[in-house]
Amino acid sequence: MSAILECRDLTKSFGNKSALAGVNLTIERGQIVGLLGPNGSGKTTFIKLANDLLSPTKGEIRIDGKKPGIETKRIVSYLPEKTYLIEWMKVHQMITFFTDFYEDFKADKAHEMMARLGINPNDRLKTLSKGTREKVQLILVMSREADLYLLDEPIGGVDPAAREYILDTILHNYNENATIVISTHLIADIEKILDHVIFINAGQVVLSSPVETIRDEQGKSVDTLFREVFRC
């Protein structure tokens, strides 16, 4: 079985500004990966390329051995940093929408999680607060049984209490062959759930290493190492 995500010389430029410059990377199946880097380092560009929302300027990215397209969209569950929910719909209509388009979506699971967070399925999305919308979005994304989850800043906009619950949700809602990539700069909060970290800066991968190696060989936490690598 091929690696879940692979890129070779992956480059994306906007005009003459390069957002990713020749990234080579392999992400194996069955782990939780932290994609860590300061603002503007290329995290979102990388995730958008994996979702076929951008096309590479040079090089290639493959998911499950295939170029991003319909086939990969079926197995990738993506949480963008934006709230992309359709505002005029009610929460339960949004659940039906996901059921209609994704074969791997589990509506029961989504309803159950909504109930646990006290989100009323009959509420219109337009009337919900930004934080609640982000929770709805995360629940929808995690209610799929995908092979690869790409979560762009999943905990940025919610309060610390909900953050706990969300990380818990992430941890308990994927099977062991699935891979989760979490992009964030809030490292301390997610460090304990990560198996592998990728440091990215100015469009280049600075480090790709299992968390165990960092702890054992360097005797540091990921947070400490991050602060050292990205010292301003």
Next chain:
Amino acid sequence: MLSKLLKYEMKATARIFLPLFAVVLLSATMNRLITIFAPKGWEVPAVISMVLYVTILVGMFVVTAVMMIQRFYKNLLSEEGYLMFTLPVKPWMHIISKLLLAMMWALVSIAVAIGSVVIIASAQIFKPEVVSQIGQVVSQIYAYEGAWLFTAEFVLLVLVGGIAKILMVYASIAVGHLVNNHKILASLGAYIGLSTISQILFTFMGLLPGMAGIKDRYTGGNLSNPMGTVRFSSADNLAAILPSVHGFLWYGVLFSALLTVGYFIITNMILGKKLNLE
């Protein structure tokens, strides 16, 4: 998957259009009732309700146009685009689903407008002598050989022409989306640019060898005075120009079909390869 996209496009638009159509028809009915029940000389309410009706009717067409733009822009190229473009669906399906629904609502809007006029003028229209006269005119027209062909050509031209116009708007928005700043201004510029190019193509295509025959019969070979050879002074002349009218209608259909293909390719390429959501 296309049927699912159509279903959701229908849901998203019907919730706006259905109440709107109801308001138009209700306003027309109000007008009708006022003319029935208002006492003689009591004209102010009738005038007010007429002005209101016309305003609502114009509003309906404005909303139809705005919805066409807004559904494409907001659902595909604003934040909702993150959802739509990560569905396991090809970009062309998004374009087709938006296009079919926009076309459908435009046609229904026209039907509702005609229906509302019929309601207001029902007292005049549904008199036996008027009905029989209308019947006579229609049967006279369709007694004429080729009338059905004209009808078919005309309907085809309206449909293909309408589709080409909608796709031109989509292509303009897509081109405007390529620019990083001032996307709306860029879309407007793209629209003007595409219209100009289409006009030039329209003239040039008429100059092609195969086309010249069709077009010359209509224009008399004189582009600056296209109607110069047409005189409706006698039935003979009318019969003489009919073949050219057929020719011109087909020219229009063919030209619109070519534009449709061109605009579709532009839009599809940008959504597929040059997408750059904010």
